[in-house]
Amino acid sequence: MSLLDITDLTVGFDTEDGHVHAVKEVSLSLEEGEILALCGESGCGKTVTAMSVPRLLPPRTTRLTGSIRLDGRELTTLPEPQMRQVRGKEVSVVFQEPMTSLNPSFTVGFQIAEVLRRHENLSRGAARRRAVELLELVGIPAPAQRIKEYPHQLSGGMRQRVMIAIAVACSPRVLIADEPTTALDVTIQAGVLDVFRDLRDRLGTAIILITHDLGVVADIADRAVIMYAGRAAEQAPVEELFARPLHPYTLGLMKALPAAAVAAGPGGRRRLAEIPGMVPSPLADPAECAFHARCPSGQDDCLAARPSLVRHGPAHLAACFHPARSGEQP
Amino acid sequence: MADPMTVSVGAIRVGSPAERRRRLWRRFRRRPMPMAGLVLVAGFLLLALVGPLVTGDPIIQDYAATLAPPSAAHPMGTDDLGRDVLARIASGARVSLQAGVLSTLLAMVAGIPIGLLAGFYRRWLDPLVGRLVDVTLAFPFLVFAVGLAAIIGPSLTGVVLALGFAQLPAVIRITRGEVLAIKEMDYVSAAIADGAADGHILLRYVLPNCAGPLIVQATVAIPTAIIGEATLSFLGLGVQPPTPSWGVMLTVAQQYLDVAPWLAIWPGLLIALATLGFNLLGDGLRDVLDPRSGL
Amino acid sequence: MTWFILRRCGAAVIVLLLGSVLIFLGVRALPGDPALVMAGEDASPALVAAIREEYGLDRPLPVQYVEYLRQTLSGNLGRSTQDQLPVATILAERLPVTLELTALAMLVAVTVGVLAGIVAAVRRGRAADYVATGFGLAGLSIPHFWLGLLAILLFSVTLRWLPASGYVPFTEDPVGNLQRMLLPTLVLGMGFAAVLMRQTRSAMLSALSADYVRTARSKGLPERAVVGVHALRNSLTTVVTVLGLQLGALISGAVVTEQIFVIPGFGKLTVDAVLTRNYPVIQAVVLVTVTAYVVINLLVDIVYAFLNPRIRLSGASHG
Numbered sequence: 049m050s051l052l053d054i055t056d057l058t059v060g061f062d063t064e065d066g067h068v069h070a071v072k073e074v075s076l077s078l079e080e081g082e083i084l085a086l087c088g089e090s091g092c093g094k095t096v097t098a099m100s101v102p103r104l105l106p107p108r109t110t111r112l113t114g115s116i117r118l119d120g121r122e123l124t125t126l127p128e129p130q131m132r133q134v135r136g137k138e139v140s141v142v143f144q145e146p147m148t149s150l151n152p153s154f155t156v157g158f159q160i161a162e163v164l165r166r167h168e169n170l171s172r173g174a175a176r177r178r179a180v181e182l183l184e185l186v187g188i189p190a191p192a193q194r195i196k197e198y199p200h201q202l203s204g205g206m207r208q209r210v211m212i213a214i215a216v217a218c219s220p221r222v223l224i225a226d227e228p229t230t231a232l233d234v235t236i237q238a239g240v241l242d243v244f245r246d247l248r249d250r251l252g253t254a255i256i257l258i259t260h261d262l263g264v265v266a267d268i269a270d271r272a273v274i275m276y277a278g279r280a281a282e283q284a285p286v287e288e289l290f291a292r293p294l295h296p297y298t299l300g301l302m303k304a305l306p307a308a309a310v311a312a313g314p315g316g317r318r319r320l321a322e323i324p325g326m327v328p329s330p331l332a333d334p335a336e337c338a339f340h341a342r343c344p345s346g347q348d349d350c351l352a353a354r355p356s357l358v359r360h361g362p363a364h365l366a367a368c369f370h371p372a373r374s375g376e377q378p
Numbered sequence: 379m380a381d382p383m384t385v386s387v388g389a390i391r392v393g394s395p396a397e398r399r400r401r402l403w404r405r406f407r408r409r410p411m412p413m414a415g416l417v418l419v420a421g422f423l424l425l426a427l428v429g430p431l432v433t434g435d436p437i438i439q440d441y442a443a444t445l446a447p448p449s450a451a452h453p454m455g456t457d458d459l460g461r462d463v464l465a466r467i468a469s470g471a472r473v474s475l476q477a478g479v480l481s482t483l484l485a486m487v488a489g490i491p492i493g494l495l496a497g498f499y500r501r502w503l504d505p506l507v508g509r510l511v512d513v514t515l516a517f518p519f520l521v522f523a524v525g526l527a528a529i530i531g532p533s534l535t536g537v538v539l540a541l542g543f544a545q546l547p548a549v550i551r552i553t554r555g556e557v558l559a560i561k562e563m564d565y566v567s568a569a570i571a572d573g574a575a576d577g578h579i580l581l582r583y584v585l586p587n588c589a590g591p592l593i594v595q596a597t598v599a600i601p602t603a604i605i606g607e608a609t610l611s612f613l614g615l616g617v618q619p620p621t622p623s624w625g626v627m628l629t630v631a632q633q634y635l636d637v638a639p640w641l642a643i644w645p646g647l648l649i650a651l652a653t654l655g656f657n658l659l660g661d662g663l664r665d666v667l668d669p670r671s672g673l
Numbered sequence: 674m675t676w677f678i679l680r681r682c683g684a685a686v687i688v689l690l691l692g693s694v695l696i697f698l699g700v701r702a703l704p705g706d707p708a709l710v711m712a713g714e715d716a717s718p719a720l721v722a723a724i725r726e727e728y729g730l731d732r733p734l735p736v737q738y739v740e741y742l743r744q745t746l747s748g749n750l751g752r753s754t755q756d757q758l759p760v761a762t763i764l765a766e767r768l769p770v771t772l773e774l775t776a777l778a779m780l781v782a783v784t785v786g787v788l789a790g791i792v793a794a795v796r797r798g799r800a801a802d803y804v805a806t807g808f809g810l811a812g813l814s815i816p817h818f819w820l821g822l823l824a825i826l827l828f829s830v831t832l833r834w835l836p837a838s839g840y841v842p843f844t845e846d847p848v849g850n851l852q853r854m855l856l857p858t859l860v861l862g863m864g865f866a867a868v869l870m871r872q873t874r875s876a877m878l879s880a881l882s883a884d885y886v887r888t889a890r891s892k893g894l895p896e897r898a899v900v901g902v903h904a905l906r907n908s909l910t911t912v913v914t915v916l917g918l919q920l921g922a923l924i925s926g927a928v929v930t931e932q933i934f935v936i937p938g939f940g941k942l943t944v945d946a947v948l949t950r951n952y953p954v955i956q957a958v959v960l961v962t963v964t965a966y967v968v969i970n971l972l973v974d975i976v977y978a979f980l981n982p983r984i985r986l987s988g989a990s991h992g
Contacts, residue, residue, distance in 0.1 A: 064405060104891055108798070135893035143884060143891075151885040153906045153982060163892040198982040214892065512688060520925035520943075521959050525699055527947050528955050605816045609929055612818050613944050632822060632933065636830050646819030654814035661810075 049120055050077035051254050052101065052222055057114035059096050059105065067111075068330045070096040072278040074114075075357075078222065081248055083255045085269035085286070087262065087301075091327060093278040094258050098224045100124075101256075102139045103131055118221065137167040140215040144227040146208035150199040156183075156210050157195025160217060167218045182213040186243050205236035212243055219251050226258045241268050262301065266290060271363070274298050277328055277338035280357060284364040294366035296343045337369070345370045405666045412662020418655025425648075426475040429468030436465040436622045445638045455640045457630055466622035467644055473623045474652065477537055477607035478600040484542030485549045485599065486592065493553025494580050494588075497561070507554070511547045519544035519606065527615040534607075537616040541603045552595055556588040590667050597660030601653040608649050624649050674985055677978055685971045692963040693745070697738050700956050713754025713951070745960070751953035760957045763942065768961070770840060770938035774857055775927050781862025782869055787912060789866070790873025794881060795900055805870060812867020817926050821860045821933035828856060840936045857934045861926050868919055869912065876911035880904035910980045917973030920966055 059071040071093040078084050086094040099105050101116055101123065116123045118138060123131065143149040150159060160182055161175035170178060176195065183191035186209040199207055208228060215223055225244065229237040245268060247253050257269060265272050265286060272289050274282040274297065282295040293299045325342035328334075337343070337350040349369055357365040406412055430436070439459045448455045454463035496507040523540040530536050557580075560566055566583050574582075610616030611625030619626050624645035631641035708725040709716070716724075725731060729740050744750075750760035793805035828835045836853055843850040880886060881904050889903040928940030935941070939958065946954035978984040 064408075102891060104887060132893040132895060135891055137893055141888075141891040143888060145884050148884040149888045151889070151903050151907070153980070154903075162894065166892060166894055198986065200983050201986070211888070214888070512684075519921055520928060521962050524943060524947055524955065525959060528950070528952070529699065529702060532947075601814065608816055609818060609925065613929065613932055614948055615944070628818065628822065635822065635826055639826055639830075642819070642822045642826060646816070646822065649819060650811075650815045653816075654810060657810055657813050 049117075051080045051082075051119065052078040053115070053117040054097070054101070055115040055117075057097060057100060057116065058112070059093075059100055060111040061106070062109045062111065066331045069278055069333045070330060071100070072333065074275075074278075074280050076273055076280065076283065078254050078256060080221075080254055081252045082271065083244070083248060083257060083269045085257045085259055085265040085272040086275060087259055087265055087272055088275035088281075089260060089327060091330065092275040094275050095226055097275070098226065098256050098258050099141075101222065101224065102135045102141060104135075104141065133167075136163050136215075136220075137218045138220055139222045139224065140218070140220040142208070142211050142215045142223065142225040142228050144230060146204050146211055146231055149211055150207055152199055154198070155195065156197055156199065156202070160195070160210070160214050163214055163217045178217070179213070182217055183210070185216075186210075186213045187239065188213075205232050205240065208232060208236075208240055209243065212240070212247075216247055216251070216253065220253060222256065223247070223253050224256045224258070227260070228257070229264060230259075230261070237264075244268065274301070278330065278333075279338065279367065280365070281339070281368070282364075282366040283357070284361070284366075288361065288364055292361075292364075294360055294364070294371040295339075295368045296345050296370070296372065297339050298366075299372055300342075300344075345372075402666050406662055409662055409665070411658050412665070415655045415658025415660075415662060418651055419659055422471060422652040422655060423475070425468055426471035430465075430472055433465040433468040434462060436461060436469040437620050438462075445634060445641075447638070448640060454644050455638065457627070457638075457641055458634060463627075463641065463644055466627060467624070467648055469622040470624040470627060470645065471648065471652070473534065473617055473621065474604045474607060474649070477534065477541060478603040480538045481541035481603045481606075482545065482596050482599045484538065485545035486596070488542070489546045489549030490553050490585075490588070490592070493550040494557055494584060496550065497554040497557025498576060498580060498584075500558075504554075507550065511550055514543070514547050523606075523610050523615055527610075532610075532615045532618055534617050534621075537607050537610050540610070541606045544606070545599045545603070548595060548599070549592070552591050553588050556591060557584050560584050560587050594660055594664050594667065597656050597663060601656035601660075604649060604653055604656075608645075674978065677984065678975055681971055681974050685967050688967050689964060692967070693742060693960065694738065696956055696959050696963070697741050699959075700952060701734070701737075716754065750957040750960075753954050754951050755949060755954075760953050763954065764939070764957060764961060767937065767939045767942045770842075770936060771927055771931070771940060773843065774854065774861065774930065774936065774938060775923055777854060777858040778861035778865065778927070778930075779923070781858060782865035783916075784866075785862070786866035786869025787873050790870040790875075790912075791877055791900070791905065793870065793874045794877030794904075797878065802874075805874065809867045809871040809874070812864050813871070815864070817860060817864050818929045818933050820863065821857070821930060824856050824860055825933070839934075840938075853934075853936075857930045857936060860933075861923075861930045864926060865919060865923060868922075869915060872915040873908060873912055876908035877904055880907045883907070906980075910977055913973055913977050913980060917970050917977075920969055924962055924966070 054077070055075050057071055057074045058069075061068045061070060074093070074097055076084070076097075086098060088094050096105065100112060101118075103123065105112070112124060114124070118134070123134065126134070150156070157176055157179050160179035161170075161172070164170045164175040164178055165172070168175075168178075179195050180191045183194055188194055188206060188209050194202070194206075199210070202210065208231075212228075215225075223244075228244075229240050232240060241264065244255055244257070248255060257264070259265060269286050271285050272283070273280050274289075274295065276297050282289070282293070282298045284292075284294075289298065290302070293302055328338050328341070335354050336352070337346070337355055340346045340350040343350065347370060355367045355369045357367045359365055360371065439461055441459070443452070443456050444458055445456065452462050452464065454467060457463055457466070492507055496504045519540065522543050523537070526536040526540050560583060561570075566579065569579055569583065607616055607623065608625035608628070611623040612628050613625075614629065617623035617626055627645040628642060631638070631645070634641055706721075708721045708730045712721045712724045729737055732740075748761050750764070752759055753763060789805045789808065793802045793809075796802050835856055839853055841849040841853060877900075881900070883904075885907075886899060886904050889899045894903075924940075927938070928943055930936070931938045931940040932944055939961070942954065943958045943962075945951070946958060
């Protein structure tokens with residue numbers, strides 16, 4: 049049993065234009081102290097997959113099936129009051145937009161203390177003292193002054209650090225970070241990633257890192273899941289993935305990326321380059337390979353059935369009928 | 379949570395303009411409330427345009443049948459002077475429509491150019507217009523109406539002028555806001571960089587993009603003006619008897635509330651239905667044009 | 674913050690001065706001899722001469738304006754052409770009536786409107802939302818004065834529960850006063866409750882879909898804290914702004930309501946003054962209305978700044 053086990057997760061949304069298939073039959077697991085990257089283009093379902101864990105999807109329009117177990121405890125059917133004990137305490141989230149994710153009307157200190165008072169039963173004073181420590185932990189200078197300030201007085205990088213301080217305040221088992229560095233300057237990115245690494249090393253927090261930046265993946269993740277059109281296309285330890293990508297989509301992503309950028313880590317940040325063609329509409333879900341239309345090695349059988357994830361190595365899975373031959377370099 | 383959002387919002391943005399319009403219409407048509415609004419507005423227009431042609435004379439008095447309850451000859455009854463209420467309702471609709479449409483047109487004709495220019499020439503014109511809008515807003519609508527009624531005497535012209543003037547700040551602000559937003563868009567800044575004439579940019583790019591918000595504004599302004607006209611006429615500051623206005627009819631009704639309650643029911647009901655129609659239509663348009671506003 | 678308040682006060686004074694110029698010119702723009710206008714059509718030549726002397730109406734306009742301003746600031750608003758009573762005295766008698774009506778109506782509107790708006794937003798798409806939205810549309814579409822007539826028809830004419838009209842000062846007969854104010858207050862308050870409800874609902878909906886509300890949920894806060902602390906606090910600025918914008922409509926609404934329920938307040942004074950061409954009174958009521966409007970908008974701006982740390986801390990202007 050892993051710390052977190054997601055099995056056959058399928059998530060859809062009822063919208064005015066029809067049912068949107070966001071995530072389809074995704075299974076993955078997360079070990080204690082592991083940093084797992086979820087990568088793919090926007091709309092591939094990586095965020096929806098991750099946000100299913102703390103159940104932060106709009107409840108009325110979301111249709112979710114499958115199983116999500118934290119330490120063996122099923123979260124998908126947990127009553128809402130118990131789920132609220134999990135959120136912020138055992139599973140916490142750092143959101144993508146540091147500019148808008150903090151409440152503009154309250155001080156930074158209040159927003160950090162709030163989560164401590166909720167889960168740790170700290171008094172007002174104790175929570176404030178702990179908030180100062182947390183700001184120090186995430187590397188904000190002069191924390192005692194900073195807690196009295198409002199979000200608009202802080203820079204983007206500072207705000208993201210405050211978000212992280214809120215997320216780690218109660219020493220969560222699982223931290224979900226949704227594109228935590230996308231909105232930040234390159235120089236600030238490295239610092240934020242260091243904070244994550246430090247947390248994992250010190251507290252043993254497992255991290256799900258949602259990103260479309262392969263540089264970030266190479267820099268910090270232990271394992272990566274590549275998602276395409278709501279499904280896992282490939283899953284492997286990061287070194288193995290970069291050394292021996294199997295799925296043509298993964299290959300495409302890497303080919304579009306100068307090798308130097310991969311090696312350079314976060315400093316040499318590159319966005320996933322565009323692969324020609326369009327992502328299929330999320331409104332339909334035909335029984336074929338979703339990548340077929342854009343795939344260089346696609347053949348007729350790709351239209352006849354949908355490839356499922358097949359094991360190609362001890363921890364290496366790929367969903368493709370015609371995977372790249374082993375040894376082919378990206 | 380970002381993903382489903384992008385899907386529904388993005389769905390509007392994709393496709394050719396014609397395709398987009400078709401999709402918007404489909405969304406609009408599927409909702410019962412805006413469609414009900416459309417029906418009410420159409421009914422109101424029909425009543426105002428065709429009604430007076432078929433319902434007879436709204437002024438002719440019949441002292442043999444004063445304050446008569448609804449009957450076959452007078453489906454809505456008669457008033458204190460024996461005038462047919464239905465005929466007066468139909469003519470009153472025409473007055474209402476005039477007040478609503480003319481005041482809105484007036485505000486648009488005066489406000490759009492000011493808003494366009496203020497948004498375009500931010501350095502020198504914008505602050506000036508901003509001050510003027512502030513001062514205009516400092517005068518409650520009724521103050522205009524009272525002032526105008528005092529100066530030119532109570533009349534429909536005064537009502538239209540007061541209502542139009544009251545709407546002016548909103549039109550200026552909306553147009554100006556759209557200009558500022560559109561000027562930031564790539565294709566417009568490109569046109570500006572290409573040295574296109576200001577007038578060309580305003581007419582070719584900016585004005586068409588203001589259409590949506592201004593149409594929504596009109597669906598707010600027209601019902602406001604309909605109620606405004608009725609209110610002023612009710613107070614005696616607007617349309618003068620014997621011209622039939624729904625507001626004037628209610629002034630009379632107030633005196634006969636205990637003996638002829640139908641006099642108070644019909645005009646009020648018509649005002650409420652016409653206004654409701656525009657409001658439903660406006661809510662629907664806003665909803666379809668901007669699914670996230672939720673108003 | 675102090676700087677912000679000072680700047681806003683300065684702007685308010687400028688708007689008031691401009692307003693007074695407009696009012697001053699408006700009266701001079703009336704056809705005919707202003708002294709005759711201000712004395713009333715049936716005034717004796719002696720009175721006309723006295724008024725011409727008092728206001729210096731034979732002197733140049735700028736001098737007249739300064740004189741007008743001086744008189745106004747010292748509380749001399751002229752005399753009513755109807756009964757020759759000082760306008761200031763009449764206002765002192767009428768204003769409290771209207772203040773009571775509008776204050777009570779505001780109380781109803783804020784309580785009902787804000788609560789209904791919050792409930793509708795939180796229960797979006799469910800029964801409570803439809804009820805509140807329907808109420809909002811009805812309140813927006815039904816004119817005050819018709820609602821007033823219907824209320825009188827139902828409660829006074831048919832059921833005979835409440836007096837249809839009239840006014841007793843609160844100090845003389847508190848129960849009778851509230852009895853007579855009940856219908857007018859509800860009639861005036863409900864329309865504004867509807868407007869406030871719609872705006873509150875809209876503001877709450879956008880706050881509830883904001884990123885910071887998602888953050889609050891991710892902290893495991895109970896829904897009551899998410900809605901009542903995080904979303905509401907940010908919606909309040911909208912509610913306060915709308916309150917300010919609705920003020921003109923509230924004043925108009927009070928005028929109409931007083932007319933229907935025959936309440937001897939400021940609004941009835943205004944309408945009667947226009948209908949009898951009582952220009953000194955018209956001039957004064959317009960001035961009072963504009964002043965009230967500017968002052969209350971100033972207060973709204975200041976409250977808004979207090980609610981919004983961005984403005985409070987930087988002193989920057991909004992809008």
